Amino acid sequence: MKCSTRSDSCTAGTPRPLADLPRLPGLGRQVNAVPGDEACFALWDKYDMLPNIRQHSLLVAHIATSLAARAAELGFGVNVDEVRAGGLLHDIAKTYCVRHGGSHAQVGAAWTVAETGNYAIAQGVMMHVWWPWPLPEGSAICALPFFVMYADKRVRHDACVSLEERYDDLLGRYGHSEAAREGIYAAFRQGKNIESALSAQLGWTLYEDSFDCGRLVP
Secondary structure (H helix, E strand, O other): OOOOOOOOOOOOOOOOOOOOOOOOOOOOOOOOOOOHHHHHHHHHHHHOOOOOOOOHHHHHHHHHHHHHHHHOOOOOOOOOOHHHHHHHHHOOHHHHHHHOOOOOOHHHHHHHHHHHOOOOHHHHOOOOOOOOOOOOOOHOOOOOHHHHHHHHHHHEEEEEEOOOHHHHHHHHHHHOHHHHHHHHHHHHHHHHHHHHHHHHOOOOOHOOOOOHHHHHHO
């Protein structure tokens, strides 16, 4: 396939669904910029995020922000606004990947870097499905990727549920093979370990808390 020197166009006629979308003003121009809610919502619009994924992302951002705020109150070095942006953008590529394929975590992380220049937020997007290394010990668990990952695992569609309920749902929908089931079990075990580690550091029995998410659901 022969492409022109422009990165957003190809001469072979291959469909590029997002190639001609304009960059949003005020984003992507400053390294480590932290987009606020309105900037994140503008990215939702730009990438045509489905309504149910928007509602899910709002709840994930709410829980992640609650965790980060508690950590900040305890003196941990946490950028609460950055965590909130990570929650709002963690599924930025989900709609696109549902329609066209690919890893929504990887694609979403690439888009987040391109739009904001913020690698911390992009790491949260990239790692919200699975953390591939040993979990950090002590207060190091109180970091953006783990706040967003845990929050995502507590939200089933548009409701805050326990990890057990969340993964029972995933088993029912995606556990059609032994390999798939083992992957889901592994993610559940990792989620429980993150829950225990965060609870210990924050002095908060997280599995008992619904984070007052009900009031956010219309």
